[in-house]
Amino acid sequence: MIRNSNQGLIIVYTGEGKGKTTAALGLAFRAAGWGERIAIIQFIKGYKKTGEWQIVERIEEIDIYQTGDVEIRAIGKLGEKDKKSVRDALKLAKKIIKEQKHKIIILDEINNALNYDLVEAGEIIKLLREKPVEQTIVLTGRGAPKEVMEIADLVTEMKNLRHPFDNGIPAKKGIDY
Numbered sequence: 001m002i003r004n005s006n007q008g009l010i011i012v013y014t015g016e017g018k019g020k021t022t023a024a025l026g027l028a029f030r031a032a033g034w035g036e037r038i039a040i041i042q043f044i045k046g047y048k049k050t051g052e053w054q055i056v057e058r059i060e061e062i063d064i065y066q067t068g069d070v071e072i073r074a075i076g077k078l079g080e081k082d083k084k085s086v087r088d089a090l091k092l093a094k095k096i097i098k099e100q101k102h103k104i105i106i107l108d109e110i111n112n113a114l115n116y117d118l119v120e121a122g123e124i125i126k127l128l129r130e131k132p133v134e135q136t137i138v139l140t141g142r143g144a145p146k147e148v149m150e151i152a153d154l155v156t157e158m159k160n161l162r163h164p165f166d167n168g169i170p171a172k173k174g175i176d177y
Contacts, residue, residue, distance in 0.1 A: 036104060
């Protein structure tokens with residue numbers, strides 16, 4: 001089926017390797033360069049002292065949101081407050097999608113939220129199927145569910161071949177955050 005070039009996509013960046021959020025941010029910067037509006041909703045990121053926050057706050061076309069302080073390294077110890085912040089992020093995402101003010105919506109780390117049963121896969125599938133036709137939705141995070149990948153237009157799996165952490169090299173400002 002040939003589709004209209006204005007039709008939005010469902011894009012998934014997943015896998016065990018680095019670069020999922022980075023790829024989504026690159027897409028956001030490219031779209032902002034063409035004057036498109038982008039919303040980034042971070043589901044499992046509990047810190048705003050990252051390079052992306054530093055620059056995105058200066059880019060008028062990009063809105064970035066966090067609803068709590070859930071961090072991936074603390075995922076095994078989530079309390080009700082943390083789970084609520086993930087639910088709040090999903091509620092915000094639904095509102096932003098429905099308002100149709102943004103051409104691209106990035107659901108950063110949503111796949112991790114799905115893996116830890118913080119969000120129901122069926123709810124995300126419904127959201128994707130009902131999105132406005134011209135919107136692009138980008139989902140990032142490890143372990144994207146099969147049913148999400150099946151309805152996506154583009155799925156990229158980041159594969160870890162070598163990682164600095166394996167050699168005791170800590171995360172680097174400007175590279176990892």
